Amino acid sequence: MNASPVRMDDLPLTRFHWRIAGLTFGAHLTDGYVLGVIGYAMIQLQPQMHLTVVQEGLIGSSALFGLFLGSLILGWISDHTGRQRIFTFSFLLITFASFLQFFVTTAEQLIFLRILIGFGLGGDYAVGHTLLAEFSPRRYRGMLLGSFSVVWTIGYVLASVMGHAWINSDPDAWRWLLASAAFPALLITLLRIGTPESPRWLMRQGRISEAHAVIHRFLGAHVLPGDEIATVTTRHIGALFSSRYWRRTVFNSVFFICLVVPWFVIYTWLPTIAQTIGLEDALTTSLILNVLLIVGALIGLVLTWSLSRRRFLISSFLLLALTLSVLAFTSASNGTVILFLFVLFSTAISAASNLVGILPAESFPTDIRSLGVGFATAMSRLGAAISTALLPIVLVSWGMRAMLLILVAVLLIGFLVSVLWAPETRNLSLVEAADGELKPLEKIDEHSVGV
Template sequence: MSSSPVSMDDLPLTRFHCRIAGLTYGAHLTDGYVLGVIGYAMIQLQPQMQLTSLQEGLIGGSALFGLFLGSLILGWISDYTGRQRIFTFSFLLITLASFLQFFVTTPEQLIFLRILIGFGLGGDYSVGHTLLAEFSPKRYRGMLLGAFSVVWTIGYVLASVAGYAWINIAPDAWRWLLASAALPALIITLMRIGTPESPRWLMRQGRITEAHEVVRRFLGANVLPGDEISAVTTRHISTLFSARYWRRTAFNSLFFICLVVPWFVIYTWLPTIAQSIGLEAALSASLILNMLLIAGALLGLLLTWMLSRRQFLIGSFLLLAITLSVLAFTPSSNSIAILLLFTLFSMTISAASNLVGILPAESFPTDIRSLGVGFATSMSRLGAAISTGLLPLALTTWGMRTTLLLLVAVLLVGLLVSILWAPETKNLSLVEAAQQKTQGKENEHSVGV
């Protein structure tokens, strides 16, 4: 006797879900490594290339600027062409550009290559979050999407370990550090060969037979694609600012920006900041703090499972703002208090970062999901790129206390936006989540997808 049909949304977690998750996590592992290793490479780059503060900022923020472009452009393209093609192309680009970093001779060459790396990563962020969300059962979607943060953190910590171990071995150690990102990128590229197209996307293109074939082949003969409806949403960036979607676009972009700006400012320049605030053995201190990010990311998975999306996000912004405020007024001579505050900040922001992989993917319908995720990601990376690039100038002009208080202001904006607009999407199907209103009163037609 054949079993009764079951929707993709109601499946238990299977080996295939874990495989897709592993393949999509590859972008975050590589992203964490790429962004983490530049802080250590800069220790040798600055004196060797006689970098100005502006050049330091441009190198530090170049990958983030590439992420801005890639998230926006490739995310939009994937809603037209499908998820799988961008899923493959992005890592081919990342592998090649990462390898070529070994041969750079000028700051401009390095900036260009890191923009290309960021471009590929940005596209993969948009498509990876979307593809995993569209395959995931609703019960496990938050956990699977939230785990992006754990993997990103592992990549970042691996970069710290490599930087800490290699940076003083040879004068050209920075070349090996930067080019080493090509190895995981190549492995991920090869493993992604044969990844199926999203059945939800196929359904929205009217390719019903192909969608059912993908589901039968990879999830089971009795499994049906998700509850996609037939009406098509206009795939244009202006749709994100229509009466139906502008609040969720604004919320996802702003909360994302306000969470990642303090993260990237502090952790891209962590060795420099540790020295500035008086921590002894700054490289050792920054390595320890980076290791704590993994513990925080794992804690975030637990909190994602236990708490509502709104509770988790609002509480995190509040705690982060308080922590940085206290840190700003802690004397630099009190290294123990500084280390404890940085520990609390590290674990909290790492835990809350799980939500950046969840909420954008749950906020938009299939037709514009990659576009919506890509736009939110691109805005966050643009903000992070600008703020990271300006950090050396801010430290020189205003000092550490004022710089930290500016970051507190960013966190308070995120707190306000979350209180006003954060939706609750936990345990909903993707269609139900996309229909869910933000806390602010939306256009009454917003229940459509």
């Protein structure tokens, strides 16, 4: 007997879903590794290249500047040309630039290559989140998209393990650390060959027969497409600021910025910060705190499954702001309290970061989804890049307490914007979540959003 027809949104998880998820997760593993390893490489880079404070900041933030450009440009291209081409191109670029880091001789060369790596990673953020969201059944979409944070964190912690093990073993350990990202990147590039185009994107272009062919080949002959219709949205950046979507654009950009700025400021420079606040054996301490990020990411995955998106986000901003506020006024001699606060911060921000993979992908219609995800990612990476570059200067000029209080202000801005505009997209199809009108704040069902 033929199986009963079922829509893409209502499918159980299949082997194909896990394949797409695995290819996208591999990208986030590499991303976490690339961004995490630079903090350890900097321990050797600074004395060997006699880096100035400005050069240190630029090297630490260069991949983030690349992420800003790649998210914006490649996300926009993806909405015009499709997801699959950028899905492959991004990792060709990452593989090539990562390998060349081994041979750099100047700070300027390293900055340029890390901008290229970030450019590829930015495109992959925009397209990877979009592609997985457009293939995922609604019941499992939050879990799969939220898993990005878990996998990214594993990559980041792996960088910490490698850095901790290698950095004092050889004067050129920094070269091996930076170039080692080329190996997983090459593997992912090869495995991505043959990835199909998103049927939702094909439907929006009016390429109905191609969309059905992809669905039937990879999901089954009994599977029907979602409720996509032919394109109704102009595919340029101005659409993100139209009367219908500007609140989504502002919310996703601001909440994303306000989560990643504290993350990257603290964790890019974690070994340095640990030394500054007087924790003994700063490398070991920073490694332990990084490992705790995995625990937080797994907790966040459970909370994403069980709580409303809105309540989870708002509560996280409050907890993070409170934690850094207390840390700012804790004496440097009280190492036990400082370590506890760092543990709490690490766990909470890692858990909340699951939402950066979910909310942007659920907030925009198919024909501008990559553009919307890319724009939010770009803004977050620009904010993280600027703040990471300025950190050495802030520490020297104003001290640790001022830096922590600035981060508290950033988190409180995220809290306010989330209270005003955070939508509840849990258990909705992509069409319902992205194409429907956002409810005004005063009309939101308090039970459904959990506040």
